[in-house]
Amino acid sequence: MVKLSIIIVSYxxxxxxxxxxxxxxxxxxxxxxxxxxxxxxxxxxxxxxxxRLFPKVKYIQNENNEGFSKAVNKGMNTASGEYICxxxxxxxVKKNCLSQ
Numbered sequence: 001m002v003k004l005s006i007i008i009v010s011y012x013x014x015x016x017x018x019x020x021x022x023x024x025x026x027x028x029x030x031x032x033x034x035x036x037x038x039x040x041x042x043x044x045x046x047x048x049x050x051x052r053l054f055p056k057v058k059y060i061q062n063e064n065n066e067g068f069s070k071a072v073n074k075g076m077n078t079a080s081g082e083y084i085c086x087x088x089x090x091x092x093v094k095k096n097c098l099s100q
Contacts, residue, residue: 003031005081
């Protein structure tokens with residue numbers, strides 16, 4: 001069972017999102033977790049970059065910018081974790097943040 005679902009809403013912030021995802025996967029978290037990125041129709045190459053660098057990420061590509069709330073709801077409906085963590089794409093997760 002997935003312990004933690006991390007949901008990130010993205011729109012044309014590819015570089016920030018890559019940094020955020022790198023910090024998540026470097027973190028010291030021994031439980032099973034999933035990362036869900038809901039993209040609001042970015043046109044900066046986010047989709048290709050995330051799928052290439054982070055194949056384990058559940059990537060939801062919206063066909064238009066549905067706004068933050070609807071994107072979060074899509075992520076929540078996809079999530080299977082016991083706990084939910086909602087992150088902005090410009091967040092850098094410290095190594096022990098998720099474990100605590």
